[in-house]
Amino acid sequence: MKRSNKFIRKFISTRYNIPGYQDQSVIEALLNAQHVLENASDLSVESLVRLLPRQFILKTNVIDWPEGSILLRSRLMGVTDWREAGYWGRSEFWEAPAKSVNSFGRLNEPGESVFYLANDPTQTFKEIRYQHGRNQHESVVLSSFIVKREFQSTVIGAHDKSVSVANIYSNMIHILFSYPSEIYGNNVYKLSNYLSNFYNYVPGSPQVFAYPPVGNSDPAIMNVAFVPEDAHQYLNYSGSVVIPSYQDSIDGKITVAFANDENFNVVDPSSNLKWIKNNFMISF
Known part of the structure; x- marks a missing residue:
């Protein structure tokens, strides 16, 4: 849960407020997310970075x-x-x-x-x-x-049923965090550590995240770190x-x-x- 100082984290009202913002299409996002999930066992963090949009926006809850x-x-x-x-x-x-x-x-x-x-x-x-x-x-x-x-804690991987680039990647993170290491290996932990940098702690609350459980689709069940x-x-x-x-x-x-x-x-x-x-x- 170390926070990398290479990340600039901002709460924004619209993505178009980001200087130089460029959209990634829904099709591109779907293909990239599928590639990440299918190759989580050996995908490097560097390869993951190349697949993500340059300005990475996620759903939050x-x-x-x-x-x-x-x-x-x-x-x-x-x-x-x-x-x-x-x-x-x-x-x-x-x-x-x-x-x-x-x-x-x-x-x-x-x-x-x-x-x-x-x-x-x-x-x-x-x-x-x-x-x-x-x-x-x-x-x-x-x-x-x-x-x-x-x-309060920010929920990593929070997503809904909308079809948007942000929701596609948020759902990808939700699935990735639920991958068991005995199947996908410890490499999945390197990916989850990197992706956690895109989330903020709740101001005024402790340094804590909630995230999806392994092998359980019940939305009421949550892990806490x-x-x-x-x-x-x-x-x-x-x-x-x-x-x-x-x-x-x-x-x-x-x-x-x-x-x-x-x-x-x-x-x-x-x-x-x-x-x-x-x-x-x-x-x-």
Whole structure:
């Protein structure tokens, strides 16, 4: 989510206010967008830039996150038996240290920490690829965070049904952000990082973007990416649960083996079903 200083970002009332503006036709935009999506696995950022209009205009939208909203985050525990995970300090439930980030993510470069969440528990599983390969045999920690200060976030990839160059490229970005890396590779993250530069944070709100989820067409489900410092200012940690096996969590049949509250006190899952439902949006 680093903002490149090579970009000039402006809110405009009409594209014709841009000096030297030249239209790209709808046909050109459709062909270019199709090329990007069909070649996302190996298309370079330089090739992407050559396909985009010289003055790149996108649809934009803002989503409100009221006080009390719940955002969730999953993390693989690295073990198949959660009891072998060892001690987790409080910082383990927040963002990864920047020095530990060795690869591109949807909105981060190597060496950059971004705090990723979603507003749906099963979506957090998809985002960490819990259902693929060896991941499905690992235990997972699902953590809940409550919005303590209302904020707004720009939605990356917001689009509508209109036929315009701006909407064609906005829809392209929506689709690209939902591409899973296990199919399209990490190159798709390089493209999404570059394209995020065309979006602005909402003035007066934290440095945060909302963006489309992987493998989910439900418009109500959204991913959220925070600059970590702002996440701590706008979110309160409200507890975690351990889900021991993906195989036991298919179709929403989630098993909770362990739980702790916001103060890291151990909570008996079977005696606190309402608390789990209210904070993690799951029933078991």
